[in-house]
Amino acid sequence: MKNVLVGLSLLFFATSAVAQQATAQPRSINAPTANREPAVPLRTWQGIPGLERTAKGRVFVSWFTGGPKEPAPENTVLLCYSDDGGATFTLPRAMAGPRDGSRAFDPTLWIDPLGRLWYIFNRGNKDAAVHGVQARICNDPDAKTPVFGTEFRVGYDAPYSFRMNKPTVLSTGEWIMPVTHAAEPIHEWFAGPKQLQGVGISTDQGKSWKLHGSLQAPNWALECMIIELRDGRLRLLTRTGGGFLWESYSTDRGRSWSAAQANKIANPGSRFFIRRLSSGNLLLVNHYNFKGRSHLTARLSTDDGANWNEGLLLDERSGVSYPDGVQDADGLIWIVYDRDRKGAGEILLAKFREADVAAGKDVSGVVNLKRVVDKLGKPSANTTQTAPPPVRVPFDARQARAAQEAWASHLGLPVESKNSLQIKFVIIPPGEFPMGSTDAQVVQALKWSDPFRMNENTRNRIRETERPQHKVTIEQPFLLATTEVTIGQFRQFVAETKYVTEAEVFGNANAAGPSPSTEVKKNGFDWRNPGYAQIEEDAVSQVTWNDAVVFCNWLSRREKLRPSYERNEKTGWRLLPDADGYRLPTEARWEYACRAGTTTQYSFGDDPGELEKYGWFLLKSGSNPVRKVGSKPANPFGLYDMHGNLFEWCEDFYEARRYDNPDGENTGGVPDDPPRVLRGGDWYGNALRCRSAFRGYGAQSTRSDDVGFRLMRPL
Structure with a gap:
């Protein structure tokens, strides 16, 4: 037969x-249009x-x-x-x-x-x-x-x-x-x-x-x-x-x-x-x-x-x-x-x-x-299965993986999955962790700052913005990309949408060299030409917070998800919390995922001398500052480049003294002058900026050769 x-x-x-x-x-099933593929x-x-x-x-x-x-x-x-x-x-x-x-x-x-x-x-x-x-x-x-x-x-x-x-x-x-x-x-x-x-x-x-x-x-x-x-x-x-x-x-x-x-x-x-x-x-x-x-x-x-x-x-x-x-x-x-x-x-x-x-x-x-x-996005009405308990810091790599597998089984999803752009995601289980730095960790960081020639503004930022350490609960599991968005993935977005980034619109962008931008002198740097050589697998830079949001909405529509952002007259964009589409992680989710059960300065320990094994920083990446994503070891949750390579945009507005009155996750208040949070450190900065608790910021239109983004999806 x-x-x-x-x-x-x-x-x-x-x-x-x-x-x-x-x-x-x-016709392609991966290129839906209103007249062809149904929603x-x-x-x-x-x-x-x-x-x-x-x-x-x-x-x-x-x-x-x-x-x-x-x-x-x-x-x-x-x-x-x-x-x-x-x-x-x-x-x-x-x-x-x-x-x-x-x-x-x-x-x-x-x-x-x-x-x-x-x-x-x-x-x-x-x-x-x-x-x-x-x-x-x-x-x-x-x-x-x-x-x-x-x-x-x-x-x-x-x-x-x-x-x-x-x-x-x-x-x-x-x-x-x-x-x-x-x-x-x-x-x-x-x-x-x-x-x-x-x-x-x-x-x-x-x-x-x-x-x-x-x-x-x-x-x-x-x-x-x-x-x-x-x-x-x-x-x-x-x-x-x-x-x-x-x-x-x-x-x-x-x-x-x-x-x-x-x-x-x-x-x-x-x-x-x-x-x-x-x-x-x-x-x-x-x-x-x-x-x-x-x-x-x-x-x-x-x-x-x-x-x-x-x-x-x-x-x-x-x-x-x-x-x-x-x-x-x-x-x-x-x-x-x-x-x-x-x-x-x-x-x-x-x-x-x-x-x-x-x-x-x-x-x-x-x-x-x-x-x-x-499976459907809701639990069965006929099941008595209870959700796994949230994890509590500290926990090790074995326990981190066990929690991911338990939640994957409960949700009926794999721990690791890929989307239509072949971006890999992992399930991050809900849990409770201490956000920020202890007084002792701040003192320790300031002692380290001398060899790194840290300026006083940055020293003050460490003193003022990372304390007091406070308990934060991440109530729901979520998907987080294991790597930053790459040049190749961003190129697909531009090819399909003909999108023009803000760096291209304004004709200039921040760069460490050789031609720093000024308001008078345009340098022409953008995501295609950030000021240094790059390959398709490198993390994309010179992308503003606004550019990242447009990318998120495009990918959500591409995959038949409800976009997470809508236009807002005051801030440009407003998060739709109930949407199931792609978005930027909140600052709390980012730090929780970065720490992955640890309470130390880095997800691998307290020694900045070990950072070179885990991340690209302080020009350690050589002639090509931004390196291929995922080329250093992952943290216990399976996430790469959480320390160094590029600063990553977060969803939150930046407030220097936010920790003085913490109220759990910040899902985006609206201050009068709305800079956005940047996390993770970068290839240009020193090891102190790559710590799990370090908080950076930039205006929504900031475009820089050391800033990129990572995707998140709610579950």
């Missing part, structure tokens, strides 16, 4: 004109996933969302993918949304023998009456940016249809797809005798399709799947309401079918998954003999489905359903499924081998269950 474990679904072309639509000019709706419900894996290892997952229930007019189908074996996934993209009174739902994925990735889904109205099947095709799913063609109708000789499983390829080379259909408008659920099961067959690689079969179950039936038996017969299994699967057989490659009859395979009213493995054995994933949607189990048959073993339990929890999957060339089995659609809204991934199913336990050492691909 060709295309082992490729799955099932439906794609039907009614005419050659429709077939031509499949080759329409493709991702508020996700209060999601489920019914599909999965495919390319020969090169890229894993695609689809599902649909929208809320607050199913069906809903705003239902939208989504897609994400992973290039690291399912460890992390891209943010979900909307592939199709509401249009002309119809909703998009029930997507699936299929890679055909030509290597093309089909994204197939259904359309129906708000009352769940089925309209038909749609698709988009990607000719090169392994491309750096997967590009899909425009949405087109896949039709055949039945006016109403929908499908929920993907195609397979017979040993004869024919393509065959299961389908639910009717000659009159039908509801997508439980339509009784009106709802028929059949197959579509293509003998010309998908250019045309012919419908065969009008099978009925005694009450209702849908979501059928097909396997080719060793004796050449085709076996169609379908979900019904009787507690068992029903079946039918074809001896002429799907052209005609026997009457449907009950099968001994127990199955509640939920979708199942069946496929032939590379060994020749059959794999079945369903709820075994349980009455409800729980205990999702993988089972094996060595005799073409006559008998099944006890199997491998994938997920025992209530609310797990709708498995789909593939087996890769190395024999690894990938299964995706959903859980608690209206609560946690989890899309989950399981990986295992045939030997694990045969043994009923992990014997291969590769079993990885309950990995979360995506």
